[in-house]
Amino acid sequence: MASFIVSLTYIAPIDKVDALLDEHVAWLRAQHAAGHLLGWGRKVPREGGVILARGESREAVEALASQDPFVKGGVARIDVIEWAHGFLDDSIAGLAG
Structure with a gap:
């Protein structure tokens, strides 16, 4: 299994x-429960996120x-x-798969 960073960038108004x-x-x-995602969070400033x-x-x-609803x-x-x-x-060794 390979590791990936998925960068989301908002292209619509925040509402x-x-x-x-x-x-x-x-x-x-x-997707976390299925074993595909290891973590996620918002970018600062809030212009997208990282998975x-x-x-x-x-x-x-x-x-x-x-398939992400966003x-x-x-x-x-x-x-x-x-x-x-x-x-x-x-503390993040699980990322190695």
Whole structure:
């Protein structure tokens, strides 16, 4: 399994984003329970978010991320970045898969 950073950038006004927030969080939790997502949070300032994911390929993670209600709802775009960790602190060693 490879590790990925999914960067979401809002492309709609924040009230449109907030209208999909509960659905987005439910999707995040479901994907975490399924073992695909390891963590997430908002960017500061609030112009998007970051999701830590793992998957078999960039294409698989892109396909998964495209199902995010923010993306499907047209309020965010995604950029999927694969990364090879050179070092992980013990507190986040789970990212290694």
